[in-house]
Amino acid sequence: MSSTKDIDDLIELMAKLPGLGPRSARRAVLHLIRKRALLLTPLADCLQIVAETARECLNCGNVGTTDICDICTAEKRATGELCVVEDVADLWAMERSGVFKGRYHVLGGTLSALDAIGPEQLRIPRLIDRVASEGITEVILALNATIDGQTTAHYIADELDGQVRLTSLAQGVPIGGELDYLDDGTIMAAMTARKDL
């Protein structure tokens, strides 16, 4: 590809990243080599640190560099509210919005009969433990609005029924969303949950 094995190896590894194909991996590698001091060396160093330290939080499943993540150890986040998400990417999205001040529980996926993923394959037993032991007053089920996501939410709601307040994110028209581009289910949900002005 190039004329040098190390550079070819780098292109091949970069091409395995989601969102990069062989062509964009080649462009990225040339860009890195041209910006050695500004980008290549810092990226190499940072990757080395993350490769050595990144791990899943033993409590919530968030990704961090300590056994128990920063959110689980922050005292001020012990609000009694626990937000259940499918994936670390969802946790990051919630954190970017800045709207939630409590703690998280990352399931690591959804129940799926097809893929033989039951409660034991997710962090559902651990969730039930946490609700009992961490003084949780409200569990917010922030799962995706997919069939598997909603099946999982219903399963968890059944398991925790009567022990804690259970809520889920409101469904409706996204901010800036045009009705013409929304699917029927979203429009139906928004209509059903309509509010007085």
Added chain:
Amino acid sequence: MSSTKDIDDLIELMAKLPGLGPRSARRAVLHLIRKRALLLTPLADCLQIVAETARECLNCGNVGTTDICDICTAEKRATGELCVVEDVADLWAMERSGVFKGRYHVLGGTLSALDAIGPEQLRIPRLIDRVASEGITEVILALNATIDGQTTAHYIADELDGQVRLTSLAQGVPIGGELDYLDDGTIMAAMTARKDL
């Protein structure tokens, strides 16, 4: 973004790569952390090697891990043919095609009055030296079919006029190309250079 500084730093650096924005950088970093042994550690190690060793060939401008690149040192590539390209990415594209067995000269851009890029800012003086000293019999001007690329090709052709055979890549319809999708210039070039069957 995430809840950990090292991971945030990594996302920020990844987002600076061409073709990756913040969202795909986050996805890439989560993917890397999940595939630590298979992808994250090998990529970190490989980047470290390339950061320490990558350099431009002092002879041709190709990118490699030695002062003089593998193509310039390979005896069997001393065919007397020298292929002039704008960019290392173009050299890699030629190498992938496998069609060319000689050596390269990477200009590092094109002449541009607008950006104040003259022959001295490119590797043009070095090209003229090489033609005189390396027993070059043919210079193939494989520059892009853009205005700046063609201006640069004409300039080099004038400089080397009478010293060496000068050729350029054939222009025409790309293999699999549909006329309906080609610009007028390409169709004109293909028509002008039409061949008897």
